[in-house]
Amino acid sequence: KYFFSHIRPQAVLIFPELRSVFIGAGLGFEVYTAEHLVFSPSITxxxxxKGSGKDLGYPIEFRSCLEMTYEWDNCVRIGCQFYHISNASLGRHNPGANALMMIVAFPFLSWK
Incomplete structure (x- = not known):
């Protein structure tokens, strides 16, 4: 495969706490570590x-993510994802937020 065929656009909508929301768009990079195992770092x-949720110190935030999934032949994936949301010290206050999640992903299009 070509290098650019491993780059994936991402749209992210997260509700980390009641009445708060993170909306973003970024890029991920897929590395097949074995035939069906996919490691995917991304930045968004x-x-x-904030709503009534946690004060992250600034409205602009960056979500960095590491993901490991198993991909079936039909491109459906199941796995684990860790992400960190931070304002990269753009504001005076930068507490960040972390999450560990189990994920199931269904493709819009098959790139294979």
């Missing part, structure tokens, strides 16, 4: 609306 800049 976005906007965080």
């Amino acid at each position: 800049p976005g906007v965080y609306f």
